[in-house]
Every structure is written in C-alpha cells, then in structure tokens.
Amino acid sequence: MRRLKTSRMLVAGVAATAALVGLGVGPSGQAAEAASQKARPTRHLTSDAPVTVVARGLDSPRNLAWGPDGELLVTEMGATPTACQGTGFATRCYGQTGSVADVSSGTPVRIAKNLPSVFNQEETIGPNGITVGRNGHIYTLQAGSPEQVPAGLPADLTKTLTEQYGSIMDITDGQRKVIANPGTVNWNWTKNNPDLSDTYPASNPYALTTKPGGGFYLVDAGANTLNSVDRKGKTKVLAFVPETPGGSDAVPMCLDVGPDGGVYIGQITGHGNSATAANVYRYSPKTGKLKVWQSGFSAISGCGFGANGDFYVTQFDTTGFLPTGDPVGNVIQINHKDNSRTVLADEKLFAPTGFLAGADGSIYVADKTMMWPACTDAPACTSSTDIQATGDGQIVKIG
DSSP: OOSOTTOOOOOBOBOOOOOOTTOOSOOOSTTHHHHTSSSOOOOOOOTTOOEEEEEEEESSEEEEEEOTTSOEEEEEOOSOOSEEESSGGGOEEEEEEEEEEEOTTSSOEEEEEEEEEEEOSSOEEOEEEEEEOTTSOEEEEEOSBGGGOOTTSOHHHHHHHHHHTTOEEEOGGGOOEEEEOHHHHHHHHHHTOGGGOTTOSOOOEEEEEEOTTSSEEEEETTTTEEEEEOTTOOEEEEEEOOOOTTSOOOOEEEEEEOTTSOEEEEEOOOTTBOTTOEEEEEEOTTTOOEEEEEEEESOEEEEEEOTTSOEEEEESOSSOBSOSSSOEEEEEEEOTTTOOEEEEEEEEEESOEEEEEOTTSOEEEEEOOSOSSOOOOGGGOSSSTTTOOTTOEEEEEEO
C-alpha cells in the first residue's frame, strides 16, 4: 500500500535466479482446492453468513493458501525490524521479522521464520504472496527489490536482503531457495518506462498464484504490473495496470486465475481515492489485453474465485483509500450467473486482506492486519505502534 502518488513502499530485493525444478501444473488460482473435489458446492453465501474467527495470535497477516496436506497457511509481516535509518516519517527499518504460519489448529505454528521485512511508517511488509505448486512445494513472494537496499546496514543483513527481497522463494521443509527475481525485473522495467508513473522506479511484488502449464502469475503493487514467471524463473511483464481517474497509481494487490483461463486483478488504489474508485481487471492470456471487468469497489486488498465460481472482493475499508475513519471492511460476493453483488461480513472486519476459497463454499480472509490510524505526527513516527499491534491478527471464516 502507498501513502501518496509521490511515495512508494521502500523495500528491498533479490539477485539470484534458479530453475523451477519440479514445478508442474499447479493449482489454478484460489479455487483449485475446491475444484479438485468431486462435488462442487453450488450455493451462494448470503448477507447473514456466519463470521467465525478460526485463528488468532498473528503478526500482521496478509495472504493465505492451502498447504500440500490441506493445512491453512498465511504470510505474516511480523514485528517492526530494528535496523532503522532516517528520522520522522522518513524512517525505514529493515530486518527479518516476516514468517509463514500454519494456523490449522487455531494457533500459529511458524513453518518459516526470519523472512525479509521492512517498516515504512504505514506498515511492516515482507513475505507478501504465497502459493503451493502441484509438486507440494510452498512458494512465497517477497516485497521490494535489491536496488532498494540502502547502504549502511549490517553486512550480514545486507547480504540476506540483496539475495531475498523481491524474490520468489521455495520455503519447503525449511529451505530458502530463490527461484526467480521479479523485484529486479520490475524495478528495471519501471526505470525504462518513466512516463507511466511519477513514482518510478519502484517495485513491490505483492500477490502470487500458480499458472496453468507451470510457473506463476504475480502482481507488483509498486510497479503496477502483472507478471508471468516461467519454469526456468524468467520473469516477463505482461501488462501495466493504469492509473486511477484521480491520477494515483493503481496499486494491484490480488489476482486469481478464472475458470475461463483469464487472470483477474484487484487494486487498492493510491491515496485520495473514493469508495468506488477500485476496479477488478481481466487479463486475457490469448490476446494480451487488460480490461476492466467489474468496477465500483473500495480499496481492494484481496480477491479470487470461490468453489462455485462466484468471485469475491475483500475491501480493506468501505470509504476509499485512505479510509476516512477506522478501516472497517467487508467482502463483496459477485454471483457468477448474473453478476449480482452480496455484501458479506459487513462492519465485522477490521483492515481485512487476502482471500482463500474453502472446499465447502465458505471463504477465508485475514483480519486485523494492522491497527489505525497511521502515524501522522512526523517527529514521533519512529515505530509501528500506531498502526500495528503484534499478535492481534486473526483469520476469519465466512460461511
């Protein structure tokens, strides 16, 4: 997420690439876990669908995925790193406080710790995206790019950040294997296209999903791009998500592969946008064209297809971005038959992000992903206590 059109997430990156050995045709988007069942549910959720907390004790949770054995996985941004530079609102803190947790039991069990993270006065960010390949390997998408690693950090931290920031990493069974570097690719692409945004150069890889045929799709919230990554780790920019009518960057935050093979993308937008400024775009792999599919949303922070083909949009708040008050959000269900919309969990979610489809027709989102309001007193902006309460995050099931 961004502050203004003239600012961006200042996070850091990755250098190495490697072959995507063993990555076959992974599940096609969030609905894959449900689509694999013999009998797919046909019901639509109703506005009074129950909202149940299924896991607590998380440190700024973000995106979710079903693990290779059906476990519920979530990325965590973690606590504020301690290697800080700058003063006031310009303070940036770097470290390795990110993690991935298995929350199947209701209590987080960290299966990957010490992942790259950075605090940028709005939030702590780090392992943003997560997906699982058909080979059962768990992959995370790290924020930033190595080009944003500042000088003056401890040598061992600098080495880790330049290797891992902006990368896709295989974290299966405790490993840290960098297999692609979309952060660097997008940073260089933005340098070569300065006319598209006055925030460039920038890069913040954010959401990740497996690609039919092997590899990945991802969106970059800093570069405002959709990327594909092939089996050998080669990253390609497929499309640029355009600025909003108000002139701020699109800031794409989520994506999913639809039953039709199209790639659907949701945007949170930059600062100063209304409660109807966010769109869902559809990218056609056949034509290479990106078009608005649905419009009129507020600050989309998660999206994807449910088990029965309905599309879901997680709204970080309902008043636009930034919110005019507390970020009280909800989820919008779009009926796949007639495009009618149903509001779910209205006024029951606080700064929700992410989306995951359940096999039984239910859905899951991360809740209480950060506290609010953001720090606005520049001299006092030296920690994230105004916006993030470590351990307060939770996962909510709707339906």
